[in-house]
Amino acid sequence: MSLFVNQTKEGLESPYLPVPGVVERVTRVTEKERLFSIAPLNPSLLEYGPGQFYMVGLPGYGEAPISITSGPGETKEFELCVRAVGNVTNALHRLKRGDFVWVRGPFGTTFPVDEMKSKDIVFIAGGIGVVPMRSLIKAVLKERHDFGKLTLIYGSKSPEEMLFAEELDDWRAKGLEVLLTIDKPDPKWTGNVGVVTTLIPKVEIVEGKTVAVVIGPPVMYKFVILSLRDKLIKPEEVFVSLERRMKCGVGKCGHCQINGCYVCQDGPVFRLSDLKDLPEAL
C-alpha cells in the first residue's frame, strides 16, 4: 500500500499531494481510448458532480486533467476514459489491474442538474467530449422521470472512434433518444454523415423549455452555438465544458486562464451567457 504524508506546518496542507487509487479494471474502448475503474484510497474523492475532473498522475510522468466519466453517487470506484496523446496519457494506458495512479481533486464546476429538471435536454457531443457528457447523462437518467425529452447528438470521426457504442442501447432503453453521425462516409456506416450541426434541425426544440449541453473540440463550439441560436435557445440555457492546459488545478499556475477567468476554478462547465465578456473563450 502506498503511504502518503502531508507535512503540515502551521496547519497547512499541500494542495499538490495526490491520493493513490487502485486500478480495478481496464477496458479497451477504441484504438486510442481506455476506460479505467479506479478505487481511491481516500473515499472523499468520490464526492464529485458531473462535469468535474481530477488531476491524474503517475510518478515520473506528471499529471493531466481528466474528466470523471462515471455518474455521481458511486461509493467505491470512479471511471476515467483516457485518450493516449502524450506523455502522461500514454503512461496511463500501460496500467494494469492492481496498479496505482495518483489523483487530486475533484476540481471545477458541475453541470446544474437540478436546474435542468422538468426541461428538455439536448446533449451535443463531439469526439472525446462524450466522456464528461457520459457522467451528466448517467446523472440525468438516474432520475429520468424528473426531466422532459432527452436527446443525444454524438458525432465522431469514424465508426471505429465512436466511444461507448455498446452503452447506447441501454441509454435508449432508459429514455434517451440517440442521434449519431460520423464525419466522412464509411462503407460500414448506414447512419447520418456530416458534422454534429447537421443533426440539430432534427431535434424538436421548444423555446424556453429546452436546454442544451455542448462538449467537443474547440472548432465545434462556434458552429453549434450559431445553430442553437437559430433554434432560439437563449445563451442562459446553453452549457459548455471548455478544455485548457492545466498544471495545478487550484487557480495558481495560470495555464488555464481565459481572459481573467480560471477554467480549473470557474469552469470547466460554463453557462454560455457567462462567457460573453470573455473573448478568448470560444
Next chain:
Amino acid sequence: MNNIEFFRYLPGGGPSRTASGLTRLINTLLKEYRVYGTIKKDGFPAYAEITDAKELELFSTPTHLSAKQFLFPPKETLLRYDIRHHLHEAVIESGKQAIVGLHPCDIHAIALMDEVWAYGKPDANYLSRRENTLIVGADCMPDEYCFCQSIGTMNVTDGFDIFLHQIKKGFLVRTASKKGEEIIAWLKLREAKPAEVKELEARERLREASFKARLEADHKDLPGIYAESNDSPVWERIGSICTGCGSCNTVCPTCYCFDIKDEVEPNLSEGERVRVWDGCTLEDFAKVAGGHNFRKTRAERLRHRFNRKFRYLTDKFGMLFCVGCGRCSRACLVKINITEVTNELIRESNKRRA
C-alpha cells in the same frame, strides 16, 4: 509597535562600515537568519546570499531580478517519492531568511503575492516560506523606467519589518512589525534628530520630482481603460516585434505562473515533482495536446500579460498587479515599454471619449 512616523538613527554606511550600524544590523540578522541582500554583480545591483556584512551594498536603483526568487524559487520541490517503496510525501520546505534592500515597489509586490498564494486553496509552500521571512526595505531613486509614483506604490507603511532611509551620515530606520521592532530595539538606537528628519524629507521631495516615466491617467482608471482596449492596434504592433523570450515574466515581481514537472533519479525509483517558473509570453503556455494553442500570437500573449497586471487580477483581488518597478521594460531587448504601451491605450481611450 507600528509607528510609521517614528524614526531612529542608524549610524554609518560609508567607508568605515565595520563599525557602522548597518554592519551591526546585518550581523544581528546573520545570527538568526539566512540573509539575502543586494550586492554589485558585473557592475549591476543583484540579490545574493550575504555571509559577511561587508558584502551588502544598498542601491537606489532596482535589481534586474526581483526578490520573488526567495519566496517563490525558480525551481522547488513539491513532492518526493520512492516508487519501489510505495512512498510519496508533500515537501514544504522553508527556513528563516531575511531579505535586505527591497524597495517600496518590491514590498508592495510581496503583499500582492501574499494574496494570490493564500487565495482559494492556500499554497503551503509559499506561505510557510513567507512566514519565515523578514523583510528589510531600503529607499530608492527612480531611474528612467520607474513609475511607481503613477501606480500609487512609491511609499510603504506596512508589509516590511524594518525599513532603512538613507541620509548623508547613515540611515533613518522605521519598523512595521513586532519582530522588526525587537531587532531594532536590541541595537539601542537613538531617536532621529529633527535635522535628520528634515534631510529625509528633502530627499523624498527630490525623489518625487525625479520621475521621468509617468502614466497619463489616474491608476484607478486603468482597469477600465484596459477593458476597452482589447481590439487596440497596439497589441498587433508590439506583438510584431516581441521575440517571445519571456524575460518580462522572469523579472516581474508579480508574475507567478508556473509549470510542474517530474524528475526521476537514475535508479528509476526515487524522484521529485518540481515546480518551475513559467511565462505567459512563451509560445506553448496555452497550448494543449493535439496542438491547439489558445493564445496563438505574440500579440494575444502580450495582451494577456498586460491585462493580468492592470485588469484580470485587479478584478479578482481589488489591487493593480503592476507595482511600477519598470523591470519588464528594462529587460525587454526590443524595448517594449509598459508605460509607453499603457499611455498609448490611455490616449486611445481619451480620443474615444473626446
